[in-house]
Amino acid sequence: MVSSTNEKSVVYGACPHDCPDTCSMLVTVEKGRAVKVEGHPDHPYTRGTLCGKVSDYLDRVYSPDRILYPMRRVGQKGSGQFEQISWDAALDEIASRFKQIINDYGSEAIMPSSYLGHEGLLNGLTVGDAFFNRLGSTIAERTFCISCTSTAYLMTYGPTHGTDPDTFSHSQYIILWGCNALSTNVHLWPFIQEARKNGAKLVVIDPVRTRTAQQADWHIPVRPGTDSALALGMMNVIINENLIDADYVEKYTVGYEELKQRVNEYPPEQVAEITGIPVEDIVTLAREYAITQPSVIRIGVALEKQAGGGQGVRAICCLPGLVGAWRHLGGGMLQAPMWPFPIRGEVVHRPNFIKPGTRVVNQWQLGRALTGELALDPPIKALFVYNCNPVTQSAEQDKIVAGLAREDLFTVVSEQFMTDTADYADIVLPSTTQIENLDLMFSWGHTYVTLNVPAIAPLGEAIPNTELFRRLAARMGFDDECFKLSDEELAMEVLDWSAPVMQNMDMDLLKQQGYAKLDVNLVPHAEGNFPTPSGKCEFLSSMKVDSNYVVPVFRQGYEEYPPGEPIDPLPTYTPQRESVQSNPELANRYPLSLLSAKPHQFINSCFANLPKHLKLQGEPKVIINPEDALKRGIVEGQIVKVFNDRGAFQVPAKVSDITRPGVVVAPLGYWRKLSHAGNTINAATAATFADMGHAAAVGDSLVEVALVS
Numbered sequence: 001m002v003s004s005t006n007e008k009s010v011v012y013g014a015c016p017h018d019c020p021d022t023c024s025m026l027v028t029v030e031k032g033r034a035v036k037v038e039g040h041p042d043h044p045y046t047r048g049t050l051c052g053k054v055s056d057y058l059d060r061v062y063s064p065d066r067i068l069y070p071m072r073r074v075g076q077k078g079s080g081q082f083e084q085i086s087w088d089a090a091l092d093e094i095a096s097r098f099k100q101i102i103n104d105y106g107s108e109a110i111m112p113s114s115y116l117g118h119e120g121l122l123n124g125l126t127v128g129d130a131f132f133n134r135l136g137s138t139i140a141e142r143t144f145c146i147s148c149t150s151t152a153y154l155m156t157y158g159p160t161h162g163t164d165p166d167t168f169s170h171s172q173y174i175i176l177w178g179c180n181a182l183s184t185n186v187h188l189w190p191f192i193q194e195a196r197k198n199g200a201k202l203v204v205i206d207p208v209r210t211r212t213a214q215q216a217d218w219h220i221p222v223r224p225g226t227d228s229a230l231a232l233g234m235m236n237v238i239i240n241e242n243l244i245d246a247d248y249v250e251k252y253t254v255g256y257e258e259l260k261q262r263v264n265e266y267p268p269e270q271v272a273e274i275t276g277i278p279v280e281d282i283v284t285l286a287r288e289y290a291i292t293q294p295s296v297i298r299i300g301v302a303l304e305k306q307a308g309g310g311q312g313v314r315a316i317c318c319l320p321g322l323v324g325a326w327r328h329l330g331g332g333m334l335q336a337p338m339w340p341f342p343i344r345g346e347v348v349h350r351p352n353f354i355k356p357g358t359r360v361v362n363q364w365q366l367g368r369a370l371t372g373e374l375a376l377d378p379p380i381k382a383l384f385v386y387n388c389n390p391v392t393q394s395a396e397q398d399k400i401v402a403g404l405a406r407e408d409l410f411t412v413v414s415e416q417f418m419t420d421t422a423d424y425a426d427i428v429l430p431s432t433t434q435i436e437n438l439d440l441m442f443s444w445g446h447t448y449v450t451l452n453v454p455a456i457a458p459l460g461e462a463i464p465n466t467e468l469f470r471r472l473a474a475r476m477g478f479d480d481e482c483f484k485l486s487d488e489e490l491a492m493e494v495l496d497w498s499a500p501v502m503q504n505m506d507m508d509l510l511k512q513q514g515y516a517k518l519d520v521n522l523v524p525h526a527e528g529n530f531p532t533p534s535g536k537c538e539f540l541s542s543m544k545v546d547s548n549y550v551v552p553v554f555r556q557g558y559e560e561y562p563p564g565e566p567i568d569p570l571p572t573y574t575p576q577r578e579s580v581q582s583n584p585e586l587a588n589r590y591p592l593s594l595l596s597a598k599p600h601q602f603i604n605s606c607f608a609n610l611p612k613h614l615k616l617q618g619e620p621k622v623i624i625n626p627e628d629a630l631k632r633g634i635v636e637g638q639i640v641k642v643f644n645d646r647g648a649f650q651v652p653a654k655v656s657d658i659t660r661p662g663v664v665v666a667p668l669g670y671w672r673k674l675s676h677a678g679n680t681i682n683a684a685t686a687a688t689f690a691d692m693g694h695a696a697a698v699g700d701s702l703v704e705v706a707l708v709s
């Protein structure tokens, strides 16, 4: 607690949303009611500011639309008609339906559905794992985000935090690659601006001239899915013009000769054909990047969302090793610096409960799982949704809705608001917001642990996710000790407080200042020391993974996976699955590449129901290049249909050259029931995987756009 009087107290909070910044907050409470949420001014990285999404967090907490009591469905599925019931009645019904389903079909007929609707170590991604692993449910693979990027990064560098974002101000050449930092990583921006004041150049590589690209010194509008070719072409120039850091390469890398042979397959002229970037720009970029040190690359999540996304990240990862960028403060690469957080997998997942051979179903294919398109035996008979909203956030929206409408599917949704998914629930459970519960936060964007202290009592009968699973475990008769731990006890269990990176921190310090930095090296690889099998940067990877490998954190801690296709240990370029090169017939019918963009005012589907955020964001639009619009007789503001064989959605057109010809961009996160003609972008996205980590290949989707007659 920061301060307290009889009338007023200020407590430490932490933003729970799916964002790399994990802001430290101060929450002011007067007479039991929170009256102000603001950024913690002392936090060295988030520096006292919250983004526009969360600065009005109390509108969310005290929204009249909050779910505050358990409810049972009384109308048709999807009708949104519910009656209030007691917690006892809700838990009894869930337990009795689960027991009946287990008796009739086996425990794998129950499937959880969850993601990063909350990022806390207590209430977030892993909060239900112990319960569902103990239950013996289907394991829900959750690879919506960074599972592919992480695999590629680990193959090259191992689990290192890489370049600490706190040091970006020391960089002289910054590449934001597939990262719209001004909307999705806003607290990195001041560090970039400091670097620019000191003479740094900012380059943004992105098919779209995003808000960030508009602010850059140089925007490179690469074709979607061709980033690996661009990185391989850069390496071709760097190697053939002898711009490598030969000493660094010799001492601290492996596989240079093999990489050299591989990049010779990608001369700039050929790369220009693939990427749509002129030869002279490829050459200039390569030269500037190699010569200007310290150079740093911040990669975004979007890179992985293609058939060849993993190898794209692998190729980009090789660049800093080649030019010795790691030697310098502020040089190297930033992926997701979460790897040093000493999270105790045996506690957060309880993988000891998992029976070998337990079925795994990927949530990106939830629609196929629920409709029977995936041949599952037993079929999914119960779905338990928490921390996510699959109707808007998963692919093949029409299939998900059809599956949720099944009368024989028992669906439970724990939520703060009546989302598109909650509308289809049989039982809805009320969940707390962050200022109503305790949590401890890691970050995938910086290297601070942040404490979130409950500021107010839970509203209505809302409970934290931790308490939800304690209650469910008790109702199911699970008497394991792990289901009896209080939140305070869990907070002491989920991290290894004795790990070397924690040597300067304990719970007392977190209570005193709200956050504490891991004890990480700010120039971690000046002399190699990569946590790979070889101890070096691996251009030629020795990590034994194949296309089915998924980092266990993304699959309830389960480490077994069936053999898949071998992954080339050298980076390479793979064309998009839906492209002229790979499928000319499809590309003839659906010639436009569809990209999804995160709106500035929403975080995934969070905040997309709140009036202020909807007003600020405006209605959803599809951005189409003037050339493509002209061909189709489309003018600004007309309602168009964006469609392919999977489905369709309707939105007004925004005609703009911020997107390349051949590429259309639509926003992700708008609620289906609040959208024109009742569908959103995920009606048209593909439920296919990238080449690594079963990542959602959402950016590998072709569509056509036509006027609605």
Ligand code: SF4
Residues within 6 Å of the ligand: 015, 016, 017, 019, 020, 021, 022, 023, 050, 051, 052, 053, 054, 055, 186, 187, 603
């Ligand atoms: S969404 Fe991100 S930037 Fe906004 S307050 Fe939360 S952590 Fe900070």
